Amino acid sequence: MAGSRLRPRQRKLNKTQSLLIAVALILALLLLGYFLLFREPEQKPQLPQDMLEEVMGSGDLTEEEVEALRSHYERKNDFYTILLSGVDSGSGGSDTNILVAVDAGSDRIYGVSIPRDTKAIINGKERKLNAAYAIGGMELLAEVVSEQLGVPVDYTVKVDLKGFEALVDEIGGVEFNIPIDMDYDDPYQDLSIHFTKGVRHLNGEEALKVIRFRHNNDGTGYGSEDIGRMRTQQNFLKSVAKQTLTVSNLGKIDEFVKIFKAYVETDLTIRNLAWLGKEAISIGSDNLEFSTLPGQWENPYIHLDREATLQLINEHLNPYVEDRRMEDLKIPS
Secondary structure, eight states: OOSGGGOOOOOOOOGGGTTTHHHHHHHHHHHHHHHHTTTSOOOOOOOOOOTHHHHHTTSOSOHHHHHHHHHHTOBOTTEEEEEEEEEOTTTOOEEEEEEEEEETTTTEEEEEEOOTTBEEEETTEEEETTHHHHHHHHHHHHHHHHHHHTSOOOEEEEEETTHHHHHHHHTTOEEEEEOSOEEEEETTTTEEEEEOSEEEEEOHHHHHHHHHOOBOTTSOBSSSTHHHHHHHHHHHHHHHHHHHSSGGGGGGHHHHHHHHHHHEEESSOHHHHHHHHHHHHHHOGGGEEEEEOOEEEETTEEEEOHHHHHHHIIIIIOOBSSOOOGGGOOOOO
């Protein structure tokens, strides 16, 4: 029941870039919506047509089964799921994917990073999750995520990597506490990352380097590489949200809109974004949290921990009144 019907809807990015676009994704959504409040009337997003109509219209269910099904898929008020994905223009790949739950009814925003190498079934074949975008764009990617996690993807947002520096620079940079000393050079990528631990005001180019960093040339660093880097990125996101959602940035709305139009594609309308921006302001950056789907690497895939994933979904991502059950999820073994 939790399959694709929940959502009626070549060069790959270097691994050191695989999560950095998350900053641009969250920033673009909250920032544009916030500033459009002063230009566009707000409009609450409408949920996609519920899949129950198709199932219940088949006539194959008893009255009791129909009622149980209706109860199982009853939605919470003002709870939306948005799949945020990042691409590198010219590559066509989507290696950054975050499912965000905007729970305006409970004043919470929760983002869960979905590793690009997560094992998934795409068109009947075992593949890495990020292959879904290359095969069928955002529509197929949303269907695969929805089927695997047993929750609908209400809306999608796609952001080009090139928008990252422009967005950070437009808000005047970001004050950020760099967690460790960073000393890395890669002549093949023409990349040099040299920062000392501590608070620093970062422009767009510098911020890009900080969140790309995995380890030093001598092998020291986070000690956990991608996990440590992901934690830095998530902390950076919170700093961006806190420093962006201020009245002092109101006069920059035209530039923000230009950046958004150049680098962002979404099925949310401008008025939807205005409503979400208002809710984001009300919720506040202190109620913005992030995590990563729990799993374990077994070459060539990350295999999700089914029990831990189900718990995370029910705690943070479930838009339904009833808890999801294991049979609602389609996680391949």
